[in-house]
Amino acid sequence: MAFPSRWLAKYWFLLALVVCFAVGHGFSQSLEPVAKWPPLRNGLVFAVMWAMGVTLKPDAVRRSVTRPLPCLLAIGTNVFLVPLLCLPFWWLLSPVEFGGLFVAALVPCTLASASVWTRKAGGDDSIAIMTTLVTNVACVLVVPLGVALVLAKQVTISPLDQMIKLALLVVLPLIVAQMMRRWVGRWADRNKLAISSAAQLGILMMVMIGAVSSAEYLGHTTGVSWWSQLPMLLVASGVHLAALASGVFVSRRLGLPAEQQIAVGISGSQKTLMVGLQVAIDCGVSVLPMLIFHLAQLVLDTIIASRWSAKHGVGVSTD
Template sequence: MWVALKKHWFLLALAACFSTGYFASETLQPLMAMTTLRSGIVFVVMWMMGFTLHAEAIRRSVRRPLPSLLAIGINILVVPLLCLPTQWLLPRAEFGGLYVVSLVPCTLASAAVWTRKAGGNDSIALMTTVVTNLACIVVVPVGVALVLARQADISAIEQMQKLATIVVAPLVLAQAMRYFGLAAFADRHKIRLSFLAQFGILSMVVLGSVASAGVVQQASESASRSMGITLITLALLVMAIHLAAFGIGVFSARAAGADRESQIAVGIGGSQKTLMVGLQIAIDLGVSVIPMLMYHLLQLTIDTVIAARWRAGGEESVPPEG
């Protein structure tokens, strides 16, 4: 029992934090006006995650760039295209939240870890993570302007400036600190930094759930009654999008002649999305954060199962060349 709780504490904490913020939304509502607090949390968490990234692994992937380019293309272009048809199946707020999920970059927290667990090439996952996070200052505002313009309360330029401040700047600062002599310190305290970053993410979950409660309260009574159906539909769509992106990554890498380790990395890196940035953008746009939380939970669950099967089965876990 204790082993299971220790292993899955973060997922349980996600549920607890969402419930706290949702059901205590009236009490916590003043926190939503503290935009500097939200931005500060994102900045610090992105810095802590970036501080533990090894630039050496990124340089390795540059020597063979095709798998990384495939993963980056899937993460930036394919996932949003997979998401677009869901606008005819979901209410406006939930579709907006799911589309935000599709635009945000690959997660700093787990892509390389899950790739490594599956026996894949983690340098490709790291390259995908870094490039998509840097590119998000363009990808997110452009994607929002093209599809969610009516729901966006801030301009594309404002979004670019904000993302540059809270995503790109802390990553650049973190890598500069590693370059100028603090790499050993970061590696020595990697577990502590990751642990603290997770608490930052949980605090954003509380704020996101407060925002979601406001969206739900604005819905009509009939819409509220259909929320159960909406959540089931959303969960099925999230799984379908993640698995489709994962499969496209694996088979496109195979078609390009990449080895098994690269196929795994492209599948994971191309399909995973970051919770931290997604929550911030969803809150800013006033769309539901539930899709972001659901995608994060399901991607960890699905990829854990897939990684375990790949690790256990070795070459046999990847379908044979056709």
């Protein structure tokens, strides 16, 4: 019984992700009124971003500020390189699929897993934390501008409306959470696992909402099936791996130590599912690329982190 217990402890989120997506897709007609209720989506995003923000320790940010180069490399990879890697597929994918892929490339680094996977791989998680903070704050400008420049013909939401919404749903809860650490910081540190688990449950609910939208897209679009999404899986995996490898390669060429190379590679290539689903739904593009990108990065980075941890003699935790 030890093997299945260890396996479930390590991969329960992946399994829950598949189950929630299957439930949302299978019962899409029944769940559609709930899934299309904006206060639910907005509330979930706000609550999850707050939960992730309240567990971030300011000392990790201070440590990374003293070594700005790896942080700048990771931020540049996440904000600029990943969207650029997606542009060649403009001519190969349908507009709604490319729109979903480009939205996935524009959204910030994930607060949920970048620092955890970096730590598991033996990397410097302070770099990953700084990258998530900067890219999440910067997404207020990066996402609307990127959408306006590349997806203007198929997206109706105005850049200003998108900026305001992202500021309220992404930046504001992070600011509130950090301000609240003055009073609840010790409580948040003691209950970090419980808070992170609650945030993951919020992410799973958002996945279910995204699955309802994907079922509607698959049902109303001719010629689209799950088999037809295999190229998107290859594209998303390729973009993620190319960004990760580029971050590691450039860091190595600049003479950064191994733990910083790992942090740049992982945090520079990961994207947040929570914000990505919200933006994709608002923009009216397919949510499938965001879901596929997130699933691909979880699976691939689990494998990569395990290999790196074994190479550097780091024990892989399950937190």
